[in-house]
Amino acid sequence: MPPPTITSPEDLEKLCDKLQSAPIIGIDTEFVSEDTFHPELCLIQVATADVLDAIDPLALDDLTPFWQTMVSGDHVTVLHAGREELNFFLRAVDAVPKHLFDVQIAAGFCSNEYPSSYSSVVNKFVGHQPAKGEQRTDWRRRPLTKAQIDYALEDVRYLLPLHERFTQLLATLERSEWFAAEMLSWQQEVISASSRKDWRRVSGIGKLSSRSLAIVRELWNWRQQEAESRNQPPRRILRDDLLVEIAKRKVDSPDRIMGIRGIERTPAKRKAQELADCVKCGLEGPTERLNGGNRKVELPSQLNLLGQFLAPALGTICRRAEIATSMVGTASDVRELIAYRIGLINGDQHMPALAQGWRSEVVGNVIDELLEGKRSIRINNARAEDPLVFDRVEPA
Structure with missing residues (x-):
């Protein structure tokens, strides 16, 4: 027999009762987005210390009790690359869970991998390999087989162990506050994007x-x-x-x-x-401000030399700090920081990402010292994966 699947209002109510007392809840979804305006929700998988189950949205007329339970509780909600899950929450009840923990983002603070697949995160940090085999499933078709449901449940089976592991690692690396700040920024960006006329x-x-x-x-x-x-x-x-x-x-x-x-x-x-x-x-109609908005600040061409010289420093700094370069920033972000530091852009209107928060602590401060001549770059070992070394310059 297939694993239990919630297909009736009564079963959904029982599940919600269990979720109300859970301190940590893992959630994932299966959806199809090719043929509809919004992605079509086909399955919701949930995991707690005592529950591993799936909800069938195609068998239920009203999922509001589930969404409300998830956004009203004081539990931690654990996801992997959970942007679309947040959008389902927003479209259903115009709210998101209070305490979000995305393991893909957490992995970026504890390794050089971001964005990383769920399978890669599970394998690297809890030493398991999630089952595969149903990647091409059309989740709209019914009935679902046992193999399909088993595969879907794999996507939440390890979320709680990952939460425990990353909570320990972030504390050890003294990056818990960085992670919390990034989660808040990510959540606000998803909420903003859901209503933005982009x-x-x-x-x-x-x-x-x-x-x-x-x-x-x-x-x-x-x-x-x-x-x-x-x-x-x-x-x-x-x-x-x-x-x-x-x-x-x-x-x-x-x-x-x-x-x-x-x-x-x-x-x-x-x-x-x-x-x-x-x-x-x-x-x-009006055309004013059409060239502004979300477009990147266009920087003078003379920055190319400094940008080309300092951009490789970004990857080296991040690898040595064991934090994912792609989550910290790009070569364009380095050029913006340089332009900001030498007065070519106004920070009141556009504060570069690398000059703010934890990114400034990881990378921005080092680049500042390079620009100020307080550090120098040299090649230590041309055969090494990270051949660059940043030496402090002693005052003359």
């Missing part, structure tokens, strides 16, 4: 004029509304390249829009007048 993520808009960007903004808003009403992925309604082409041409005539090759093969072909109305709104 039209700037449309690919191919980098060289568009402000007026064309205004048209992109209007077309993006229309596409989101149309996709949500149809419950389809936005790019299935109108691909990015076609959206950008309409914005480039600035044509507010339905006939001329339909003359763009490729439009006739999209659902948008029946909405040519609405597309034309979007173009008209973009042509007549």
Whole structure:
């Protein structure tokens, strides 16, 4: 027989009663995102010290009792790469659990790996290898087999041991506060992104004029509304390249829009007048601040030499500190820090990531000392994995 799966309101109520008294709860989900506006939730797996079970959302009309139990309790909620799980919470009850612990982020503070797969984290930190074999499952199909449910439960089976292990490691490395700060920042970013009209993520808009960007903004808003009403992925309604082409041409005539090759093969072909109305709104609407927002600060070209010289220091510092470089920052972040320190950007408007919080402690301070001549870089062993050494410079 397959493992127990929650398929009735009565079973869900019993599970919620158990969860209310649990100090730590692991959670994971299985979903399909290819064919719908929001990912389609197909299975919820939960684990406590006494529970290892799965909830079948396709068999239940109302999952509110579960979501409310999870966000109202004072327990720790453990996830791995839990962005989508947080989005399910937000869409269901507009809240997230109080105490979040993402083991992927924790692994980045305890090793050089980030982002790391669940299997890799489990293997490295608790010495087990989660079962494989159902990666290509269509989780919408019913009934689920025992093998499928067993595979899904593997994704939560080790979350509590990982929480225990990382709690110890973070305390030993004196990084518990760093981790807490990163979890709060990550949570706030996910919440913000869930409601942000992020039209700037449309690919191919980098060289568009402000007026064309205004048209992109209007077309993006229309596409989101149309996709949500149809419950389809936005790019299935109108691909990015076609959206950008309409914005480039600035044509507010339905006939001329339909003359763009490729439009006739999209659902948008029946909405040519609405597309034309979007173009008209973009042509007549405001354009101010369109070049700001979330775009990276553009730095002067003379920073290239300093950036190329100091960017390799980022990886060396992180590897020696046993913290994942990709979680700390990028070469672009190093250039921004340099520009900030030598006065080329205003910190009141844009504070570089490497000048803030734990990132400043790990990397920013070292780069500051290099810029100030208080440290020097030399090659210690050209054959070593980390050949660079940062020596303190004694005052003359």
